[in-house]
Amino acid sequence: MQLTILGCHSATPRENYHTSSQLLKINENLFLIDCGEGTQIQLRKAKVKFSKIKHIFISHLHGDHFYGLIGLISTFRLLGREDELNIYGPRGIKEIITLQLKLAKSWTEYPLFFHELVSSKSEIIYKDDFLTVKTIPLDHRVYTNGFLFTTSSNKRKVNSNAIKGIKLEHYHYRQIQEGKSIKLNDGKVLNNEDISLKPDPPKKYAYCSDTAFNPNLVQLIKGVDLLYHESTFLEKHSELAKTTKHSTALQAAKIAKDACVKKLMLGHYSNRYSDKEGFYHEATKIFKSVILSEDLKSFSI
Amino acid sequence: MQLTILGCHSATPRENYHTSSQLLKINENLFLIDCGEGTQIQLRKAKVKFSKIKHIFISHLHGDHFYGLIGLISTFRLLGREDELNIYGPRGIKEIITLQLKLAKSWTEYPLFFHELVSSKSEIIYKDDFLTVKTIPLDHRVYTNGFLFTTSSNKRKVNSNAIKGIKLEHYHYRQIQEGKSIKLNDGKVLNNEDISLKPDPPKKYAYCSDTAFNPNLVQLIKGVDLLYHESTFLEKHSELAKTTKHSTALQAAKIAKDACVKKLMLGHYSNRYSDKEGFYHEATKIFKSVILSEDLKSFSI
Numbered sequence: 284m285q286l287t288i289l290g291c292h293s294a295t296p297r298e299n300y301h302t303s304s305q306l307l308k309i310n311e312n313l314f315l316i317d318c319g320e321g322t323q324i325q326l327r328k329a330k331v332k333f334s335k336i337k338h339i340f341i342s343h344l345h346g347d348h349f350y351g352l353i354g355l356i357s358t359f360r361l362l363g364r365e366d367e368l369n370i371y372g373p374r375g376i377k378e379i380i381t382l383q384l385k386l387a388k389s390w391t392e393y394p395l396f397f398h399e400l401v402s403s404k405s406e407i408i409y410k411d412d413f414l415t416v417k418t419i420p421l422d423h424r425v426y427t428n429g430f431l432f433t434t435s436s437n438k439r440k441v442n443s444n445a446i447k448g449i450k451l452e453h454y455h456y457r458q459i460q461e462g463k464s465i466k467l468n469d470g471k472v473l474n475n476e477d478i479s480l481k482p483d484p485p486k487k488y489a490y491c492s493d494t495a496f497n498p499n500l501v502q503l504i505k506g507v508d509l510l511y512h513e514s515t516f517l518e519k520h521s522e523l524a525k526t527t528k529h530s531t532a533l534q535a536a537k538i539a540k541d542a543c544v545k546k547l548m549l550g551h552y553s554n555r556y557s558d559k560e561g562f563y564h565e566a567t568k569i570f571k572s573v574i575l576s577e578d579l580k581s582f583s584i
Numbered sequence: 585m586q587l588t589i590l591g592c593h594s595a596t597p598r599e600n601y602h603t604s605s606q607l608l609k610i611n612e613n614l615f616l617i618d619c620g621e622g623t624q625i626q627l628r629k630a631k632v633k634f635s636k637i638k639h640i641f642i643s644h645l646h647g648d649h650f651y652g653l654i655g656l657i658s659t660f661r662l663l664g665r666e667d668e669l670n671i672y673g674p675r676g677i678k679e680i681i682t683l684q685l686k687l688a689k690s691w692t693e694y695p696l697f698f699h700e701l702v703s704s705k706s707e708i709i710y711k712d713d714f715l716t717v718k719t720i721p722l723d724h725r726v727y728t729n730g731f732l733f734t735t736s737s738n739k740r741k742v743n744s745n746a747i748k749g750i751k752l753e754h755y756h757y758r759q760i761q762e763g764k765s766i767k768l769n770d771g772k773v774l775n776n777e778d779i780s781l782k783p784d785p786p787k788k789y790a791y792c793s794d795t796a797f798n799p800n801l802v803q804l805i806k807g808v809d810l811l812y813h814e815s816t817f818l819e820k821h822s823e824l825a826k827t828t829k830h831s832t833a834l835q836a837a838k839i840a841k842d843a844c845v846k847k848l849m850l851g852h853y854s855n856r857y858s859d860k861e862g863f864y865h866e867a868t869k870i871f872k873s874v875i876l877s878e879d880l881k882s883f884s885i
Binding site for chain 1: 596598622624628629645654655658659662676679683687690725726
């Protein structure tokens with residue numbers, strides 16, 4: 284997994300601050316998470332191939348998380364996209380997008396599917412051979428979900444050391460990955476356990492923005508490799524965090540600690556803070572493995 | 585009048601290309617014309633005081649002319665705006681904006697008025713003591729209006745040379761502007777025509793984007809000081825201009841010439857052209873006074 288932060292600031296985009304959007308690369312597939320105004324420009328800056336984005340997950344219908352979606356959908360059309368596009372987001376998102384396409388007389392020529400979310404419980408919303416995406420119900424001023432991305436592979440890995448010097452056909456590799464023993468052209472049989480390694484352990488990435496401090500999260504994100512948890516405010520503005528249903532850096536760290544995650548990434552910073560270091564210092568008081576999200580920076584998970 | 589180009593490119597925003605938006609300053613009042621995605625960021629770059637924008641004119645509901653509107657309206661709210669905001673645009677614009685505000689549970693606390701346009705004839709849509717705004721019906725794939733801004737002042741100007749050395753009260757200035765003769769404190773009467781100059785001639789700015797080549801425009805924009813006319817294409821792509829209902833630089837120049845405008849500004853460039861000089865060369869073949877619009881450049885009218 285590789286995560287690219289397209290925007291990690293809250294409220295309104297500025298000259299050098301972009302609002303929420305992230306791109307998650309799993310194998311060669313791209314998953315977009317949230318889509319603030321100007322996301323398509325950030326995607327261009329990050330040199331992303333637009334056509335590789337097949338699934339877009341929208342956490343909630345506040346502007347700093349989805350005002351860039353209609354523009355991106357339109358740009359896909361202008362670029363001659365043919366592949367289907369799937370949008371996952373709160374009920375209402377389909378009406379907003381289709382109303383704009385209708386009034387512009389600009390229906391997409393590619394298939395556009397909406398998967399509207401209404402459940403207040405965690406549910407699986409996407410699944411393929413390698414990835415499962417579950418919602419993480421969050422506590423915000425409007426209906427909001429975070430997303431838990433879990434890779435899964437039961438494919439064993441070919442042990443390149445063990446097959447050195449052995450001439451294999453293309454189908455042998457598939458058989459090894461499927462856990463089968465193989466028969467070489469000279470009739471010799473190689474046992475699977477001698478030429479393969481255990482599948483990669485699953486990787487987990489949890490995206491939690493926007494949310495008030497919410498201990499119910501902990502059970503859903505136990506032990507994830509990376510937790511992105513919003514930290515709109517610092518503790519000195521904890522009252523503001525409470526009334527606006529956002530979190531402080533310290534609260535994000537508490538969740539990370541209680542969920543025993545491997546790493547915590549902070550973001551969704553309020554523009555009132557000129558310096559991001561305060562977030563880092565506050566969170567590391569109680570949880571050591573903290574990184575700060577930054578527009579256009581990529582991270583391996 | 586001062587015109588600042590916030591974006592002058594068509595279709596999709598890029599890293600260094602912004603879609604349609606212009607800011608017209610008349611005295612101290614700011615009028616926004618179109619509002620492509622990212623316009624609020626361009627306004628910040630141009631160091632514009634957001635609260636001074638009271639009226640926004642939207643030509644049509646294609647994304648490159650209004651996808652930045654909902655973000656700007658939301659930002660006004662987050663900035664604590666109190667003054668009313670007036671939006672002029674095609675029928676449907678109110679539904680798009682209010683649907684998004686409703687689903688975000690983020691109604692503006694400032695008064696927001698929509699003036700939906702449906703007429704296919706030119707009509708006055710705004711008027712105050714100094715300015716009249718009329719629609720210019722355009723010929724595009726969806727219902728589209730250009731806008732004609734005409735300043736009007738019947739106030740005479742105080743002739744500073746003629747009143748040199750004369751002690752005037754504050755109210756004398758108003759009387760002179762109103763065309764009245766004045767009586768000084770010593771009883772002496774000064775005739776208005778001796779101490780005043782004729783009012784400034786009206787200034788006219790016509791914004792015409794997007795449109796197919798349309799000679800019907802000519803009568804509506806006769807003699808304007810500045811005509812902004814879209815030139816999405818060059819003549820070598822005139823067939824494309826025809827099918828998409830856009831204009832070439834040559835066609836824009838024909839309109840400018842026939843309407844005897846003082847200056848023509850080209851814009852709404854297709855991103856297929858890396859160099860803008862071709863637009864200039866094509867237009868100046870038949871009309872000499874041509875300028876090229878450029879993102880974040882300002883022009884006096």
